[in-house]
Amino acid sequence: MNYNESEIEEMTLEETIEETGNEYVEVEMRCWKILYFLNPNNIKLQPDDDVIVEVDRGQDIGKVTHTAIRGKEYDEMHKQGKVLSVIRSTTESDLASMEEIMERERLATEKFMEALVKYPFDMKWLDTVYQFDGNKVTFFFSSEGRVDFREFVRELASLLKTRIELHQSTGRDEAKKLGGYGMCGNQYCCSSFMKRFNQVTIKMAKDQNLSGNLSKISGPCGRLLCCLHFEEDFYAELSKEFPEIGDEVYWEGRKMYVYRNDFNAKTIYLASETQEIITVSLEKYQESKKKK
Helix, strand or coil, X not given: CCCCHHHHHHCCHHHHHHHHCCCEEEEEECCCCEEEEECCCCCCCCCCCEEEEEECCEEEEEEEEECCCCHHHHHHHHHHXXXXXXXXXCCHHHHXXXXXHHHHHHHHHHHHHHHHCCCCCCCEEEEEEECCCCCEEEEEEXXXXXXXXXXXXXXXXXXXXXXXXXXXXXXXXXXXXXXXECCCCCECHHHHCCCCCCCCCHHHHHHCCCCCCHHHHECCCCCECCHHHHHHHXXXXXXXXXXXXXXXXXXXXXXXXXXXXXXXXXXXXXXXXXXXXXXXXXXXXXXXXXXX
């Protein structure tokens, strides 16, 4: 059975897959966003293929990152709302036109900078991205606080004669865009393999005994290191063998408190009421618990 675009739009995301047999593909846009698109014509796509896709107001270009969507990615599509589609694979003409688009972005950036000096903004420009069809240009910037740029946007719109969007980015967005190398010697996770940022909390640092010096567990973006999230499950599982920090225990007839756990050395640090610190191996601690 054939479906027209209006019928597809009225279906839920589950219905479109079940009824039409079409799959969704994950596409990274030039504005760094990860979006999901229906592939209604079953175009044969592979990761890293460039595609022209439908967006809210026109068409844009992006790069396929996944051709099979499941699990969390499928749930993410529900937040996206309207079902958008892959229109076609890019042609040589499309790719050639990217040179013209990049030149337009360069000129738009110049106008942005010229106009910016007239306003008392504490704003750092990061990037300029034109929509593929030219219907919109987005300026990405970072700023310490909120910026009221309504008048600025009106001036830019009159200069560039197109729809303007200003997007205030976070320190993590900036690190992802600019790239670099972390203290581990590897390329930033966010600019190499990470598709989206995960929440990283100080509790994760505490679970891994790394909460003493925030500067040592923060990235160049000023946020806690993403790798704390990667290793959290490992430490959470490992911690099951250890007592909780602050637990009251009796060791050799003395009341003490768990001061610190060293997961790597399999050692428990106990503190007495007089602030005396002693170390106990995990093996000995577990043996004493069994005897009781």
